[in-house]
Amino acid sequence: MNAYLDSIAELAQRGDAREESHYPALDNLLNALAQAQGRTIQVTVLPKPTEAGNPDFRVWDGSHQVIGYIEAKAPGANLDQVETSEQLQRYLHTFPNVILTDFYEFHLYRNGLLLERALLARPFVAQKLKAKPPAEQVEALTHLFETFFSFALPPSFTAEDLARDLARRTRFLRDEVIRPELAQGQGPVHGFYQAFQKYLIAGLTEDQFADLYAQTITYGLFAARTRAQNSFNRQMAYALIPATIGILRDVFQFISLGKPSPQMEAIV
Known part of the structure; x- marks a missing residue:
């Protein structure tokens, strides 16, 4: 997570980074966390045809099974406000395992309901002070991703x-x-x-x-x-x-x- 914070802090210091500029750092974090948990995953960054397009990341478990989706917003975005948007509500009603993030804070939703949230660092420090923010809720974020990665569709449906x-x-x-x-x-x-x-x-x-x-x-x-x-x-x-x-x-x-x-x- 320190390496991840180094990456996004460096982007903030440059001052010209877009939301998409943070994708590689998050991709690396996902793979590192999965590897630390002994999991094999694949991450696909999805194109967004419109503002209400596809979620930004699709995460696979390595055996043709989708674990879940991640929707990313610009650093510092108010995630509680984003949660009420038509776009995110559509995702929450469509996908059972979703993470919403601004690259600093992470919200995990299961079947449309907020299950866990964790603040890794404060975007103000990176965006305004141009410094690497200290890591905060590391254990909470680790658990959040353990929950996200462990999701699986039931073996049988009614x-x-x-x-x-x-x-x-x-x-x-x-x-x-x-x-x-x-x-x-x-x-x-x-x-x-x-x-x-x-x-x-x-x-x-x-x-x-x-x-x-x-x-x-x-x-x-x-x-x-x-x-x-x-x-x-x-x-x-x-x-x-x-x-x-x-x-x-x-x-x-x-x-x-x-x-x-x-x-x-x-x-x-």
Whole structure:
């Protein structure tokens, strides 16, 4: 954590760092903490297509299982205020394991509720005094990340739990990926919208299509996964969808074999 504070204090002293400039330091901290706990993780920094885009970090457990997401804000941001924003509320209703941070303070949410919080250092010291701030709640932050890394989805779902979880992910896919891509008025997703209008539902609106397309992807993935024996990824989905469901195979030919946007690829 001292090495992490050295890094972000150096950024503050330069005076020209953006939020994104802190990403490598946080990435290194995550990997160092995981290694100290005997865990193997992978961290993916996600692109943000809009202000209400994808969370900044996605953390994997090393075996194709997402541990959780981290949303970062500019150093010194009021995290309690950020918590009430539409963006973060959407994340908290979509993802069960989320950390919100300004790189100095960390809030851990589980199933939408604040579970733990820890202040590693005070941003005022770095931002205004241009000095390395002393580490404060080291034990609390260590425990917070132990809790974050230890998260795992239950080994089995009831039908109700599964339906609720799939619906939550479907809403996020619709609102944060499909609708923004439709709004561009071009590209593969907009092409599917035009095809749906022409061949299936003449009066289909963009909102209706976004909902329909998100559900098609979600439950198509579910159908494909039930036919997979062992490992599963988006590239395998197309081959696992029955040939008798032509339109679903057309959609997944793009999802599995085409080049979906980085945002859609990450969420799928």
